[in-house]
Amino acid sequence: MTARIGVITFPGTLDDVDAARAVNLAGAEAVSLWHGDADLKGVDAVVVPGGFSYGDYLRAGAIARFAPVMGEVVEAAKGGLPVLGICNGFQVLCEAGLLPGALTRNQGLHFICRDQWLKVEANSTAWSSRYEAGAEILVPLKSGEGRFQASEQVLDELEGEGRVVFRYAGDNPNGSQRGIAGIASANGRVVGLMPHPEHATEALTGPSDDGLGLFLSVLDSLVSA
Numbered sequence: 001m002t003a004r005i006g007v008i009t010f011p012g013t014l015d016d017v018d019a020a021r022a023v024n025l026a027g028a029e030a031v032s033l034w035h036g037d038a039d040l041k042g043v044d045a046v047v048v049p050g051g052f053s054y055g056d057y058l059r060a061g062a063i064a065r066f067a068p069v070m071g072e073v074v075e076a077a078k079g080g081l082p083v084l085g086i087c088n089g090f091q092v093l094c095e096a097g098l099l100p101g102a103l104t105r106n107q108g109l110h111f112i113c114r115d116q117w118l119k120v121e122a123n124s125t126a127w128s129s130r131y132e133a134g135a136e137i138l139v140p141l142k143s144g145e146g147r148f149q150a151s152e153q154v155l156d157e158l159e160g161e162g163r164v165v166f167r168y169a170g171d172n173p174n175g176s177q178r179g180i181a182g183i184a185s186a187n188g189r190v191v192g193l194m195p196h197p198e199h200a201t202e203a204l205t206g207p208s209d210d211g212l213g214l215f216l217s218v219l220d221s222l223v224s225a
């Protein structure tokens with residue numbers, strides 16, 4: 001049976017269309033979820049895509065986390081539903097308490113838009129199993145509040161438990177602590193990352209098709225669940 005993966009749209013979301021396209025390219029059915037939805041339409045996994053939800057007012061992700069659909073996502077994630085937060089989606093998942101730490105203004109205070117190499121540190125999560133550990137992938141980065149920060153204790157825990165999933169390769173673009181670009185929940189089912197794998201799913205539109213692996217990985221996790 002074709003897996004059904006929900007893609008959330010908040011007011012100000014930009015990347016829901018590309019996220020849905022990535023889901024479809026991976027072979028699943030993308031199901032549109034609206035910020036006001038009070039149920040998840042029975043989806044098998046959820047993508048919280050990038051953009052500027054609620055205009056990034058207060059703090060990126062700080063308002064979106066109160067959207068009715070996020071209450072459902074938090075409950076379902078506690079029950080093991082795979083959830084991927086990309087960029088603004090990562091910010092929302094941190095604000096919602098599904099992932100630790102916070103995304104703050106980039107060091108240098110400029111919005112950064114460039115293609116970025118990432119090192120895959122952990123392939124033990126629902127969203128990264130298709131990659132070789134240590135592989136380097138090229139995906140776009142486009143964010144103003146991408147600097148990952150957490151207490152030293154939380155950072156040590158993330159490192160020690162193999163929950164740093166992606167790290168910036170080469171220069172650290174935004175001052176993220178320990179070069180962290182993406183992390184996972186303790187059960188490996190919830191992953192957030194700042195760069196955009198959904199924009200790197202076809203060589204034609206570039207910069208690579210390296211990002212498709214996240215969307216293929218989650219399908220494997222559903223089969224093996």
Ligand SMILES: NC(=O)CC[C@H](N)C(=O)O
Pocket residue numbers: 049050051052053056060086087088089142143144145146
């Ligand atoms: N591309 C995005 O999702 C941007 C996220 C957020 N609005 C920021 O600038 O940091």
